[in-house]
Amino acid sequence: MKWIIGIIVIAAVGAGLWYSGVLTPLLSMGSPTATTTVQTTTAAPSSSGLPTSDADSSDDALVKDAAAVDAQIEGLNQDSASVDQSLNDKPVEQSY
Amino acid sequence: MKTFSRILATSMLLLVAAPALALGTSVGAGASVQTTGAASTSVKVNANASLITKAIQKADQEIDRRIQSLQKLVTRVGSMAKVTDEFKANLNTNVQNQIGGLTQLKTKIDADTDETTLKGDVKTIKDAYRVYVLLIPQAVLAATADRIVVLVDMMVGMGNKLSARIDAAAQAGADVTALKAALADLGTQLTQAQAKAQSAVNGSAGLSPDQGDVKVTASNAAALKVARTDVQAAHDALVKARQDIQTILQGLKNPAKVQATSSSQVQVQ
Numbered sequence: 293m294k295w296i297i298g299i300i301v302i303a304a305v306g307a308g309l310w311y312s313g314v315l316t317p318l319l320s321m322g323s324p325t326a327t328t329t330v331q332t333t334t335a336a337p338s339s340s341g342l343p344t345s346d347a348d349s350s351d352d353a354l355v356k357d358a359a360a361v362d363a364q365i366e367g368l369n370q371d372s373a374s375v376d377q378s379l380n381d382k383p384v385e386q387s388y
Numbered sequence: 389m390k391t392f393s394r395i396l397a398t399s400m401l402l403l404v405a406a407p408a409l410a411l412g413t414s415v416g417a418g419a420s421v422q423t424t425g426a427a428s429t430s431v432k433v434n435a436n437a438s439l440i441t442k443a444i445q446k447a448d449q450e451i452d453r454r455i456q457s458l459q460k461l462v463t464r465v466g467s468m469a470k471v472t473d474e475f476k477a478n479l480n481t482n483v484q485n486q487i488g489g490l491t492q493l494k495t496k497i498d499a500d501t502d503e504t505t506l507k508g509d510v511k512t513i514k515d516a517y518r519v520y521v522l523l524i525p526q527a528v529l530a531a532t533a534d535r536i537v538v539l540v541d542m543m544v545g546m547g548n549k550l551s552a553r554i555d556a557a558a559q560a561g562a563d564v565t566a567l568k569a570a571l572a573d574l575g576t577q578l579t580q581a582q583a584k585a586q587s588a589v590n591g592s593a594g595l596s597p598d599q600g601d602v603k604v605t606a607s608n609a610a611a612l613k614v615a616r617t618d619v620q621a622a623h624d625a626l627v628k629a630r631q632d633i634q635t636i637l638q639g640l641k642n643p644a645k646v647q648a649t650s651s652s653q654v655q656v657q
Contacts, residue, residue, distance in 0.1 A: 340545025348550035
C-alpha cells in the first residue's frame with residue numbers, strides 16, 4: 293500500500309512541475325525541434341598557415357599575419373639554440 | 389611547396405628508422421662484497437661503499453639529464469606541423485623507448501651494491517650515449533627544418549597579399565619600384581631558406597649511431613655540422629625575408645609619389 297501511495301505522490305509532484313512550466317527548459321534540451329540554427333560566417337581557412345584568410349590583404353590582416361610570422365621566428369630562434377645545445381652536448385663524467 | 393613537404397617527410401622517415409634505441413640493461417649478477425682479510429675488511433668495504441654511492445649519483449645525474457632532454461624532445465616533436473602523424477608517432481615511440489630504458493636502468497643502478505655490476509651498468513650509459521648524442525640533434529634539426537617550412541609557407545602567403553597591395557598602389561599612382569625589388573628579394577630568400585632546410589634534413593636524417601667506430605663518429609659529426617650550417621643559412625634567409633616584408637609594409641603606408649619635373653624627367657621622392 294505504501295509504495296502505491298509513493299508512486300501517486302511522485303506522479304502528482306511531477307505533474308505539478310510540468311504544469312507550472314518548471315520542467316519545460318529541461319525537456320526541450322533534448323528535442324531537435326527546440327534547437328535553433330545559428331548561422332555563422334567564418335573566414336576561409338588559410339592554406340599558408342596565416343591567421344587570416346589568404347584573400348584578406350587588408351592592413352589589419354597584414355598586421356596579424358606579421359605578428360604570427362614573428363612568433364614563429366621567435367620559435368625558430370629557440371630551435372636554433374636547441375640545435376647548438378644538442379651538438380655541444382657534454383655528458384656527466386662517470387666514475388667508472 | 390607540397391612536394392618539398394613530402395620530401396621532408398620521406399627524409400625524416402630515415403631518421404625514425406635508423407637508430408636502434410633499445411637500451412641493453414643487463415639484470416642478473418647478485419650483489420657481493422669481496423674482502424681480502426679480516427683486519428682490512430671493514431675499511432675496504434666502507435671505501436667501496438663510498439665509491440659506489442658516488443658512482444650511482446653521477447650515473448643518476450646523467451640519466452636524469454638525458455630523460456629531461458628527451459622529454460623536451462617529445463613536446464617539440466608533437467608540435468611539428470609538416471610531417472605525417474605516422475612519422476610523429478614513430479619518433480615519439482622511439483624517444484619514449486629511450487626514456488623507458490633509461491628509467492629502467494636508473495632503477496637498476498640505484499639498487500646496485502656490487503662494484504662489478506655497477507661498472508657494467510655505467511658502461512651501458514656510455515654505450516647508449518652513442519644513440520642519444522645522434523638522436524637528439526637529428527630530431528632537433530628535423531624539427532627546426534619543419535618550422536622553417538612552416539615559415540616559408542606563411543611568408544609566401546604574405547608575399548601574395550603584399551603583391552596584390554603593391555599592384556593596387558601602383559594603379560593608384562604610387563611609385564612601387566622599391567617595393568617590387570623587396571618583393572623579388574622576398575621570393576629569393578624564401579627559395580634559399582627552403583633549399584637549405586631540405587639540405588639539412590637530407591644530410592642528417594639518415595645517419596646511424598657510430599657503434600664505437602671512430603671514422604663513423606667523425607663523419608657523423610661532420611655531417612651534423614654541415615646540417616647546422618644549412619639550418620643557420622635558412623634561418624638567416626628567413627630573417628632577411630622578414631625584413632623585406634617590413635620594407636614593403638612601410639612602403640605601403642607611405643607610398644612614394646611619382647613626380648614630373650619641368651624637364652619632364654620622372655623622379656622618385
